[in-house]
Amino acid sequence: MARHPHEAAERTGPPEVHLSDREVMQDLAEKYDAACPKFWLAVAVAGGLFALGVLAFVIRALDVGLSDSSRNEYGYYAAAFAFLIVTATTAPLAAIAFRWTKNHWRRPFSRAAELFSLVGILAVLAFIPMLIVLPGIDLNGDGVLELGKDRRTIWFSAPIGAPIWWDMAGLIGVVVCGLALLWVSARPDMAQIAQVSNGLRARVMGRLACGWQGTVRDWNVQKGQMAILGAFYFMLLVWVHTLISLDFALSLIPGWRDSIFAAHHVLTGIQASAGLLIVVLFLMKKVGGYDRYIGVDPFWSFAKVLLGVTLLWGYFWFSEFMTFWYGRDETEQTVIKLLMVESYRTAFLLNLFFSFFIPFVLLLWNGVRKSVLGPTVAGASVIIGAFFMMVRLYVPAFNIKDVGAESIAEFEAAHGGTAAQLLPVLPGPLDVLMVVGMMAGAAFIFLLGTRLIPIMSAWEMKEGLMYVLYRPFMKGKYLVLGKPE
Amino acid sequence: MAKTGVLGLYSDANYAAEAGDGLQRMGISDNDYDFLTGAPYPEGAFGEKESSHRLYVFPFVGALCGLTAGILLTSMTQMAYPLVTGGKPILSLPPMAIVTYEGTMLGAILFTVLGIIFESRLPRPSLGLYDDRITEGYVGVLVECEPEEVDRVEQVLTQAGAEDIKRGKV
Known part of the structure; x- marks a missing residue:
């Protein structure tokens, strides 16, 4: 039994646990039906910025073209795309993982996490230009892969369609899996909305619910479906992180060999998506009107996970760094100079500061972890950190023309002892618009998604209420949580 | 009746x-x-x-199909175009694993989606x-x-x- 959080109650208020199914259903249906003007303003702003981003991309494409030779013009686009993958596409993992571990505190944000699957559609579309500008493997087209002449990739034996079709197939697989997961999870709520709504919404929801009745078998099959799809989402998402990080960053920088880079990329995704969900939870509580369902518990629990992942992030980065630093090989030194200490020093320091120092220093303290604002600030920090990490990885990778070289250390030094291909690339106005547009596009799709599917899972909240109550015990009141299995 | x-x-x-x-x-x-x-x-x-379902069979079948396709694709490609890369054997397992893993996953997901449709008894024309x-x-x-x-x-x-x-x- 956990002690009733009196202190937290004064600051944040515990979630209400004495609600009936009817109250939950009516309340959530009302919130779902009525979107305030602020919401539509946010949709309009996100949509407008998204449109500007698309326009900026079109101008850039018309200006410089869209091919391997103009790849250096799309470094920030690639960084924004990778940022989309590490945040939005990774977010459904939280719903999957905490549902597996049967955590009650995940209930308020499970659906929000799954709704990010919709952003996967944008990721697939945004991936097409990335594939077009990606150089081939056999650079000189002689049918033989040779070191120093051709590009080094994981597509060692160049199977049919590598890497373009395999990369795209992987991403589409993740998106299909995520959308299927969202549909399976939201089906009971869609059926219930169809029952309590009228008009077009009732018809659409009724169609999407596909005859959901809520029989014992329906629930059992749904549980199995979510478990299987969740497992595959996890397995394929890790793979997509690996493909994107290796094909669009590591293999474009000649001589860069790093065995834990892909794993670090995945970890950054887990960290950033956790941060994203904490921020979304905060907005749901403070702006969305879901305060009565969200106590301090999800923030407190998520903060512990975030602290663990942050420590792991620091360890991964240091492991990466020290191998290169101790190696003292000329290529390794040049890679460190490029990605960390010289060309992209500012982005690297911001990355380290926001991804590690800020969340670590904040979440070290129990008082901060056990609050609503503390984890939210830490969450926002890791999102910013992840963005700068993507900038310092993908912008330099896309700026290298001579991807078939044996090592970047061989590039002819030009300006101040640094090769031209290794100099930092600062974003222009179009780059800024493309980056902002990509993020705004994700927000736009997510916000519109909440009008289609409720952002809070009614059936999971109702299920949770069956297993939770406050009971007096001696002189205190304690939270009693049940577990169905 | x-x-x-x-x-x-x-x-x-x-x-x-x-x-x-x-x-x-x-x-x-x-x-x-x-x-x-x-x-x-x-x-x-x-x-x-106890309600039973055969949902777990679908991903296994799909994974098996994907795995088989992946192995066949990689091995046949490499046999058809025998390029020695980096002094490694023609049929090297690590690069084959990349394609077979993805093929396995895609096959499993595809069949899981089919399994969802089947086990949910879809389409259900009426409630x-x-x-x-x-x-x-x-x-x-x-x-x-x-x-x-x-x-x-x-x-x-x-x-x-x-x-x-x-x-x-x-």
Whole structure:
């Protein structure tokens, strides 16, 4: 039994646990039906910025073209795309993982996490230009892969369609899996909305619910479906992180060999998506009107996970760094100079500061972890950190023309002892618009998604209420949580 | 003759469980009645039979197909175009694993989606016998019975504490 959080109650208020199914259903249906003007303003702003981003991309494409030779013009686009993958596409993992571990505190944000699957559609579309500008493997087209002449990739034996079709197939697989997961999870709520709504919404929801009745078998099959799809989402998402990080960053920088880079990329995704969900939870509580369902518990629990992942992030980065630093090989030194200490020093320091120092220093303290604002600030920090990490990885990778070289250390030094291909690339106005547009596009799709599917899972909240109550015990009141299995 | 559906509605889940017991005593097969709820109850809470599904078979079959396709694709490509790269053998396992892993995953996901459609009995053209109150916390006991059994079934459901009873197509 956990002690009733009196202190937290004064600051944040515990979630209400004495609600009936009817109250939950009516309340959530009302919130779902009525979107305030602020919401539509946010949709309009996100949509407008998204449109500007698309326009900026079109101008850039018309200006410089869209091919391997103009790849250096799309470094920030690639960084924004990778940022989309590490945040939005990774977010459904939280719903999957905490549902597996049967955590009650995940209930308020499970659906929000799954709704990010919709952003996967944008990721697939945004991936097409990335594939077009990606150089081939056999650079000189002689049918033989040779070191120093051709590009080094994981597509060692160049199977049919590598890497373009395999990369795209992987991403589409993740998106299909995520959308299927969202549909399976939201089906009971869609059926219930169809029952309590009228008009077009009732018809659409009724169609999407596909005859959901809520029989014992329906629930059992749904549980199995979510478990299987969740497992595959996890397995394929890790793979997509690996493909994107290796094909669009590591293999474009000649001589860069790093065995834990892909794993670090995945970890950054887990960290950033956790941060994203904490921020979304905060907005749901403070702006969305879901305060009565969200106590301090999800923030407190998520903060512990975030602290663990942050420590792991620091360890991964240091492991990466020290191998290169101790190696003292000329290529390794040049890679460190490029990605960390010289060309992209500012982005690297911001990355380290926001991804590690800020969340670590904040979440070290129990008082901060056990609050609503503390984890939210830490969450926002890791999102910013992840963005700068993507900038310092993908912008330099896309700026290298001579991807078939044996090592970047061989590039002819030009300006101040640094090769031209290794100099930092600062974003222009179009780059800024493309980056902002990509993020705004994700927000736009997510916000519109909440009008289609409720952002809070009614059936999971109702299920949770069956297993939770406050009971007096001696002189205190304690939270009693049940577990169905 | 087509079977008739009878739906008993209970505000208390315990009464719904008692209705299940009453139906069993009456001789209604546990395949012919079900419990409708707005949220998942723990397995066995109503004393219902263990429901089974074959959902787990689909991803295994899909994974096997994907794995086979991946192995065939990589090995046949490498045999057809035998390029020695970096002094490694023509059939090297690590690069083959990359494609076979992805093929396995894609096959498993594709078949899982098919499994979802199949095991969810889709498409379902109509909702069947239902009541809005189930979304508000009521528990429905849905019985499929012969027309001549309807009165007796209704009596059992009422005796267990049903607040309302509906008839219709299942």
